[in-house]
Amino acid sequence: xxxxxxxREPEAKVQTRDLSFYYGPVQALFGISLDIPPRxxxxxxxxxxxxxxxxxxxxxxxxxxxxxARVEGEVLIDGRxxxxxxxxxxxxxxxxxxxxQKSNPFPKSIFxxxxxxxxxxxxxxxxxxxxxxxxSLVRAGLWSExxxxxxxxxxxxxxxxxxxxxxxxxxxxxxxxxxxxxPASALDPRSxxxxxxxxxxxxxxxxxxxxxxxMQQAARVxxxxxxxYEGRVIEFDATPRIFTKPQQHRTEDYVTGRFG
Amino acid sequence: xxxxxxxxxxxxxxxxxxxxxxxxDSVRRSVRAxxxxxxxxARHVIxxxxxxxxxxxxxxxxxxxxxxxxxxxxxxxLRFIVSVLKINADLERVADLAVNIAERAVFLSEQDPLxxxxxxxxxAEKAQAMLKxxxxxxVNMDADLAREVCAAxxxxxxxxxxxxxxxxxxxxxxxxxxxxxxxLLAVSRHLERIADHATNIAEDVVYMVDGEIVRHRSTxxxxxx
Numbered sequence: 242x243x244x245x246x247x248x249r250e251p252e253a254k255v256q257t258r259d260l261s262f263y264y265g266p267v268q269a270l271f272g273i274s275l276d277i278p279p280r281x282x283x284x285x286x287x288x289x290x291x292x293x294x295x296x297x298x299x300x301x302x303x304x305x306x307x308x309x310a311r312v313e314g315e316v317l318i319d320g321r322x323x324x325x326x327x328x329x330x331x332x333x334x335x336x337x338x339x340x341x342q343k344s345n346p347f348p349k350s351i352f353x354x355x356x357x358x359x360x361x362x363x364x365x366x367x368x369x370x371x372x373x374x375x376x377s378l379v380r381a382g383l384w385s386e387x388x389x390x391x392x393x394x395x396x397x398x399x400x401x402x403x404x405x406x407x408x409x410x411x412x413x414x415x416x417x418x419x420x421x422x423x424p425a426s427a428l429d430p431r432s433x434x435x436x437x438x439x440x441x442x443x444x445x446x447x448x449x450x451x452x453x454x455x456m457q458q459a460a461r462v463x464x465x466x467x468x469x470y471e472g473r474v475i476e477f478d479a480t481p482r483i484f485t486k487p488q489q490h491r492t493e494d495y496v497t498g499r500f501g
Numbered sequence: 502x503x504x505x506x507x508x509x510x511x512x513x514x515x516x517x518x519x520x521x522x523x524x525x526d527s528v529r530r531s532v533r534a535x536x537x538x539x540x541x542x543a544r545h546v547i548x549x550x551x552x553x554x555x556x557x558x559x560x561x562x563x564x565x566x567x568x569x570x571x572x573x574x575x576x577x578x579l580r581f582i583v584s585v586l587k588i589n590a591d592l593e594r595v596a597d598l599a600v601n602i603a604e605r606a607v608f609l610s611e612q613d614p615l616x617x618x619x620x621x622x623x624x625a626e627k628a629q630a631m632l633k634x635x636x637x638x639x640v641n642m643d644a645d646l647a648r649e650v651c652a653a654x655x656x657x658x659x660x661x662x663x664x665x666x667x668x669x670x671x672x673x674x675x676x677x678x679x680x681x682x683x684x685l686l687a688v689s690r691h692l693e694r695i696a697d698h699a700t701n702i703a704e705d706v707v708y709m710v711d712g713e714i715v716r717h718r719s720t721x722x723x724x725x726x
Contacts, residue, residue, distance in 0.1 A: 457573060484575040486712030493576045498504060 254279035254418060254448040255300060258315040262295055265309035269295045271472045272314065277465070282440060282449045284459035284480065287469030288495065293452045296469065297420050300450065301337035302330055318418070335362055338411035342423035344403040346395035346410075351378075351387050354395045354406055358414040373413055381409035382439050401432025408439065419443065421451040425458065437462050456496055460484050468492045506572045510581060513564050517585055517592075520557045521636040523550065524592045527599035528632065528695060532625040535606040535688065538614070546603040554596040561589045577709075584709040588639065591698040591705075595632065598691045598698075605684045605691075615681050617671055621688060624660045628692045631657070631699035638703060644710040650703035651715070657696035664689035 253276035262270035270292050277283050285293040295304065302323065304310045316323050323333055335358075347354050355374045364370055374391070378384040383405040387398070395406055404424060411419060421440070425433040440449060440462045453459050459466055460480060467477040468489075476483065476492040487493045494500050503511070527550040534543035565586050568574065574582060609615070631650050638647035668686050672679050707715045 456575070460575065485579060487576055496575050497578050498506065 256317040260314035263311040269472050273474050279448050281464040282444045282462055283465045284463035285452045285467050286459050291469040292472040293469045294422055297452050301334055335414050336416055337418045338416035339420040340407050340411050340424050342426055344407045346403050346406050350392045351395050352391040355409050355413045377409040377413040380412050381405045401428050418448045509568050516561050520592055523554055524596045531599040531603040538610040540607045540610040543603040543606040547600050551600050558593045580709045584705040587705045588702050591701045595695055595698045598695050601691050605688050608684055612681050619667055624692050627657050628696040631696050635699040635702040638706045642710050644707045647703035647706040651700050654700045661689050661693040
């Protein structure tokens with residue numbers, strides 16, 4: 242998906258315009274308008290149930306599979322609506338990869354886990370697949386640990402390794418945007434630090450949007466932070482400002498731990 | 502129900518206020534000792550007050566480090582801790598200056614009175630008033646009050662310059678009293694420095710409350726008053 246109006250990098254990679262979301266009769270998001278910049282890490286923070294994960298899932302239409310899910314307003318990637326009638330959802334999920342809180346490797350070999358996506362999208366050549374698998378595992382910081390046992394079962398890997406495998410899997414289809422929903426919350430501190438380092442490296446090439454309830458993590462890894470509360474964005478600003486001088490009282494109360 | 506961090510911050514506030522009260526008092530007593538030629542009162546400031554303020558200052562700094570390490574505060578809590586660290590250092594310097602004034606007072610009390618129209622009453626009052634206002638602005642988290650302190654600094658600088666001129670003239674007139682006169686010059690400088698530190702403290706309060714760093718911007722304040 243390329244913005245063919247200009248050769249410049251667009252100012253916002255992902256834009257939402259007055260986005261509202263309903264789970265059946267229940268409204269979960271209220272008129273959210275956010276411009277997410279390209280090749281940066283944007284963190285979504287807020288107390289449980291504030292809508293940040295729901296918002297994340299509207300960006301690659303993962304909510305489609307939920308009964309009674311309804312979207313109002315617009316979500317644009319590179320200036321084009323992803324909820325248009327002619328949107329190719331499969332192509333969308335190639336552009337927008339996702340890593341989940343609980344790593345979910347397939348019960349297959351490490352190689353097969355990473356090769357699965359590209360295969361589904363039409364890559365047949367074994368040589369090409371091997372190339373993609375290696376590149377993805379290198380990018381995810383896992384290659385050196387698994388390169389001699391690619392045929393081994395992915396479920397034998399440690400929690401931290403499995404999560405990095407899921408990152409590799411997401412990267413294998415060559416997305417432009419990476420969504421991460423609490424990617425380190427199930428990991429020990431050392432694995433968490435590795436994932437955060439990884440995010441720092443990946444941001445050079447991908448637009449990353451991460452949901453986290455760990456404020457210090459948001460402060461460490463992100464360039465921009467959006468504070469969600471009860472389905473609305475209360476404040477969206479450069480991360481250093483959110484954590485040194487937030488403009489809204491509620492934001493300050495949240496980041497200083499006075500509630501939530 | 503206040504969090505652990507909120508309780509630590511309240512404790513730190515109270516300690517800072519205790520220290521500031523002690524320091525204000527030391528300044529007042531050293532200036533009085535100078536005016537009254539009271540060596541005993543001056544020695545009390547030098548020996549007793551200084552030790553107490555040093556201990557409190559170290560205690561406050563250690564508390565700040567502990568809070569930073571254990572709680573990793575952000576936003577207003579972070580600005581508060583950073584401001585306390587800086588204000589703590591300024592208070593320590595003011596305490597040192599009170600000692601310096603007290604030392605001059607001891608020297609001068611052991612000499613014949615200078616009998617010159619050089620009085621520090623006005624200057625000392627202004628410097629002490631600035632200090633008090635700066636500390637009040639800290640207590641009340643009042644950035645506007647703090648800005649008033651910043652705008653008042655020039656007055657004390659002017660008096661200091663006038664003092665210099667007067668003392669220079671006196672030295673030329675009475676060169677045999679130059680020792681004592683040099684001490685008076687030092688007192689003027691000490692009071693001017695106390696006013697500077699009051700300004701620093703006020704600037705730190707503005708930062709704490711508004712999140713703006715306002716050093717080197719004194720001309721802005723005067724146009725706002």
